[in-house]
Amino acid sequence: MAKSSRFSAKAVQRLLLHLLCLVPAAWLFYLSATDGLGANPAEALLRSLGDWAIRFICFALAVTPLRQWLRWNGLAAYRRMLGLYAFFYASLHWLAYVVFDMGVDWPAIVDDLIKRPFILVGTLAWLILLALAITSVPRIIRRMGGKRWQMLHRAVYGAAALAVLHFWWMRSGKNNFAEVWLYGLILAGLLAARWVFQKRKQMQAAAKAARV
Template identity: 50%
Template sequence: MAARSAAPARPRRRPQPRWIAAKTLVHLLALVPAGVLGWRVLDAFQGGDALGADPVAAITHFTGLWALRMLLVSLAITPLRRLTGWPGWVRFRRMLGLYAFFYASLHFATYLFLDLGGLWAQILEDLTTRSYIIVGFGAWLILLALASTSTTRAIRRLGRRWAQLHRLVYVAAVLAVLHFVWLVKADLREPALYAAILAVLFGIRIWYRLRAAKAAKAAPRRASASQPLKRGA
């Protein structure tokens, strides 16, 4: 029997120029806060007051705030796709999630090395006694797991379990907001704003889920109603 000819390899689709430009723009916008922080740190080294009277607290707040913002923006991608009907939004979700992890890691590193100076005994004590540290560390651990499984290879290997794992991003967002609320304690207006944004995102998701469940439940009824009645023998 003659050997079968090998199937030709499917040519890789080249990224469209518009997609490359959009991706580059998102990268640049996501790196703007890092650039601003770098400028402020440089100014502080030169004797300026861009970081205020407490530079470590300013860096900690800045990086934590942008980690939360990036996380909420990444969660807003699915509602934007559903509200606008444009599927292209999904292409930016993984990228924004990785930037959320990037700023969260800067936030955590600032706490470890600039705030506590690498004193591991104090770090372990904080991680077991302070509620806002515990939930913040939990959010970072979840983002670490999601970032480490965001490669194409990991997606293929995990299959359906990948989507189940990455639903934990909503848990990370709740923990991040709780971390902010418990950290501030006094003036809750700013953390309350982010909590409200997260609640709206949850509300949109729940509304679409309920609508989809209602449509799926009504589909068999419409199908049976559209069938003609059988004539008697």
């Protein structure tokens, strides 16, 4: 009975997290339907979806440091979900670019990728997230094995760096870097936290081996 209630509590937690993760998409859909996105709704939607994509990358990368600091191993179960929502919002961002910005004109899109490097960088970040999303299927995880899967999924840091570069390049024309610096510092802090914990783990392992 206790085991059943524990499973049901976890299911409720996952459902609540799914609902929270979908709130930004629902809100943007509502604003789109009610003309609440301002004078240039297509651009506002495109930018907002990009903002949420990079936020969810930060949320996903924050899980491991928080789990280690709080000693709450249950948090690890939500990292993959948050990463998939990062891919979800990045995909909506890219789709908004293709549909609203470029009118699904593929030759023009290819030309734009060549002419505007920040579009290419953003697309590369999305392709990395796509690869990580595909390999997050349980069957593929089992086939790859835990170590190989973990090594591949470290590429999320590359996607994060490319996302920040994409954001910086996009903002460079307006000389408005406040948000870019914020996300850059958050990601740098998360990387530093990962490095500190890895070093601490190595030192503890070395000390344990020395005592044997």
